[in-house]
Amino acid sequence: MKRYIFVRQLIRDRGVRLTAQRELVLRRALAHLHFTAEQLVEDVRRVDPSVARASVYRALALLHELGVVEKHDFHYGAPNYEVTEGKAHHDHLMCTQCGEIIEFQEPRVERLQAEIVKRYGYQLLSHTHKLYGLCPACQRTQKPHSAKPPALHVTEMVS
Amino acid sequence: MKRYIFVRQLIRDRGVRLTAQRELVLRRALAHLHFTAEQLVEDVRRVDPSVARASVYRALALLHELGVVEKHDFHYGAPNYEVTEGKAHHDHLMCTQCGEIIEFQEPRVERLQAEIVKRYGYQLLSHTHKLYGLCPACQRTQKPHSAKPPALHVTEMVS
DNA sequence: GAACTGTTTGAGACTGAGTCTCAATGTACG
DNA sequence: CGTACATTGAGACTCAGTCTCAAACAGTTC
Numbered sequence A, B: 001m002k003r004y005i006f007v008r009q010l011i012r013d014r015g016v017r018l019t020a021q022r023e024l025v026l027r028r029a030l031a032h033l034h035f036t037a038e039q040l041v042e043d044v045r046r047v048d049p050s051v052a053r054a055s056v057y058r059a060l061a062l063l064h065e066l067g068v069v070e071k072h073d074f075h076y077g078a079p080n081y082e083v084t085e086g087k088a089h090h091d092h093l094m095c096t097q098c099g100e101i102i103e104f105q106e107p108r109v110e111r112l113q114a115e116i117v118k119r120y121g122y123q124l125l126s127h128t129h130k131l132y133g134l135c136p137a138c139q140r141t142q143k144p145h146s147a148k149p150p151a152l153h154v155t156e157m158v159s
Numbered sequence C: 001g002a003a004c005t006g007t008t009t010g011a012g013a014c015t016g017a018g019t020c021t022c023a024a025t026g027t028a029c030g
Numbered sequence D: 001c002g003t004a005c006a007t008t009g010a011g012a013c014t015c016a017g018t019c020t021c022a023a024a025c026a027g028t029t030c
Helices: A002-013 A020-032 A037-047 A053-065 A107-119 A136-140 B002-013 B020-032 B037-047 B053-065 B107-119 B136-140
Strands: A034-036 A069-072 A080-083 A091-095 A100-104 A123-134 A153-155 B034-036 B069-072 B080-083 B091-095 B100-104 B123-134 B153-155
Touching: A002 A020, A020 A034, A020 A037, A020 A053, A020 A080, A034 A037, A037 A053, A053 A069, A107 A123, A107 B107, A107 B123, A123 A136, A123 B107, B002 B020, B020 B034, B020 B037, B020 B053, B020 B080, B034 B037, B037 B053, B053 B069, B107 B123, B123 B136
Parallel strands: A091 A123, A100 A153, B091 B123, B100 B153
Antiparallel strands: A034 A080, A069 A080, A091 A100, A123 B123, B034 B080, B069 B080, B091 B100
């Protein structure tokens, strides 16, 4: 895949070694696109149990620095990592009951962000924008207070 | 203070007991407005060392349920709690270098959020919207890669 | 290909933030 | 007062992530 080759190059350009462990972590991350750090650890170790937890975390941090993955904290269970390299920028809408996540794009919000930041003289580096609510299905089957972390499952961007 | 009396009433209306511990946690939280959970633990225990860590966390969770405090994770150090009861809704702009936080309001973003949510048939419950960047001062004294969590200090909403 | 040098690794101890357990204590109310 | 339930303190525990450090690895120079 193109993306794999591209990221390998990014790693080399970074001036760090492209080791077998880093490659494996990269391959497993790209295979999932959405995962928690511990899921990735498990997945990598399923392929090669000799890879240490710390190495997966280190490689993940590297991918994060390179802008290949982003970290999302939805406040429901462990933070979620997402491979964003090569994807258009998007934000998230999450159902607090069933955990469904919808990725959406909204250029008008981005424009307002630029304006806000300018108002305070800031230079914008990044942002997070998350909407929480009830999906149509959960609105119908609504329980007054379920409150327990739902399993996350992501619906890829529709627009 | 009005706010204190109001929240006490909220707690009672909740059907739970208004114990000395809960009152103390409430008073210390209202005294700070912005704090991490561990700061609050320390502060409460400075007043009364017999209060357990767990009790502070339990009271904080209660205040959160009541909508009195909100939890913010800025990805720089520990999550930050904010007393939002009685305050107009606002979002945050943070300097990733010095940790300054500016609270801003932007009704036009809220309108767009309503629109987005409608598009997917969701019922909006809450949102987080955080902008990260460099404040004017840090743009001038910019280091290529400081990367270490700055101390947080909040500038109250200007608008 | 040996020696040197800096990088990366695995293993596991450690940390920080928060949660859980459970016996003891407190409190509302019949 | 007595019962029943809510709340608490103390500390063990969990979970996600970080740190340490000796060993292994990879370039580079000879």
